[in-house]
Amino acid sequence: MGKDKHGRFIPPKGKPSGNHRESELGLRENMPPEALAQNQAMTEKYTAGEDTPAANLPFRHHNRHTHNDQPAKDKQNQPENPGNREKVYEASAPPEGNNITGMDRATFTLLARFRSFPCITIVMPTHRYGMDVNEQKDVVKFKNYLQQIRHRLTQQQWEPEATERLLAPLQSLLLEENFWHRLDNGLVVYLANGFCRYYLLPETPEPGIYINHSFNMSPLLSLMNDRRHFYLLALGKERARLYKGDAYGMEAVPLPQLPDGDATQLYRTTAGARNEVHHEASREPFQGTFMPGYLRDIDEVLWKNRLANEHAPLMLAAVDEMVAQYKQISRYPYIQETALYGNFENARTDELFGQARPKLQPYFDAPVQQALANYMDHSATGLTSSIAADIIPAAYYGRVSYLFICKGEHLSGRFDAQNNQLEIYDPPKHDNDCLCTQAAVETILNSGKVYILDKEKMPADSAMAAFMRY
DSSP states (O other): OOBOTTSOBOOOSSOOOOTTOOOTTSSOTTOOHHHHHHHHHHHHHHBSSSSOBOTTOOOOOTTOOTTSOOOOOOGGGSOOOGGGSOOOOSSOOOOEEEEOSSOOHHHHHHHHHOOOSSEEEEEEEOOSSSHHHHTTHHHHHHHHHHHHHHHHHHHTTOOHHHHHHHHHHHHHHHTOHHHHTSOOSEEEEEEETTEEEEEEESSOOOOEEEEESSOOOGGGGGGGSOOOOEEEEEEOSSBEEEEEEOSSOEEEOOOTTSOBSSTTSOBOOTTOOSSOOBOOTTSOOOOSSOOHHHHHHHHHHHIIIIITTOOSOEEEEEOHHHHHHHHHHOOOTTBOSOOEESOOTTOOHHHHHHHHHHHTHHHHHHHHHHHHHHHHHTTTSTTEEOOHHHHHHHHHTTOEEEEEEETTOOOBEEEETTTTEEEEOSSOOTTSOBHHHHHHHHHHHTTOEEEEEOGGGSSSSSSEEEEEOO
């Protein structure tokens, strides 16, 4: 490339090829029609102007790396767009809430006996992680539910101001950003004047909105039975982890005494003292073979710190030889015959649970199988019934020991316990309580068990069946 007399470079002669240049419209000249349509759709979805992103464009949470010890950004210093917030009325404190690991009887009784109008129950499936959480789909669904409640209360002649005061705690919940990033598989909200609570559910519930003189207790029924738990021990050459789980999930049990792959793991003395455990980095860990002393030390830690008074099954997760040796060494009598075989030293908790849960299905099914066996053994006596008109009064009067309800069945009607009068509506009236749910609630309050089964697993071809105490 030459220079002119002023020292400036002179570009070479010739025309540029024009490859990869954009047309006047900013699009490729050879863009196919379907790509053009997709481009236009994305432009409309994600922009509100030439240089302005759409208001509903999802962004990653600014404090998503919560494991880093960095202070969160001060949200109070961020500008707020009041046009994107609905009006929040008085009594706007968020509701009380719990992540259910076993609903206690006192709370269940409080919710079941609560009477007011309106008693509003919101039941919705939610997401624990993934794109649905990032795009706030649960928040959008919850807002839609609130709009439906406003519409239904308006139809019942409620004043807008009274409606907004009633919904104020839920409006506050919408603004709790951390809440919507820490959900489980389901959410149930109970709302009335001066009362609001939510519960995270481990199972995915049937969605719905219920407005009545009492709360809908069906999402909590299965949680009132005994929550059977189990343990899982993941063994490795340099690391051991203990987990506790139930039918819905599993979490690690913190036991600092267990080896964790560092220089202070458990080693035994050469003398082989039975209970002597050392933390000396100078001693060599076993390699190639599984030292019986290492496994005995692990068993000693578990026995003293967790399992001595337990009766729950313990499942092992390790390579074949280590599983066999630990079964011979351990004093815990409830080790499962089945195990997870392989190297699980770096496995995630959800991966371990996903493999263990199917193997433990008979353990979780045992109570309902025993209840069904009792029903069939007494099917020719007066202790069993599949007639709703007999079961519903018996549930109210504390006679039902086991109640089986067909999943998805709805029996519309009312029962007056004081006068022992039952009325079943045919055709059903959807604005009334479900008699199946009422019978289940009363059975639980009277210390009975309730099992919700698929139709093919019911002991009789009916909406409900019961095994009586007398």
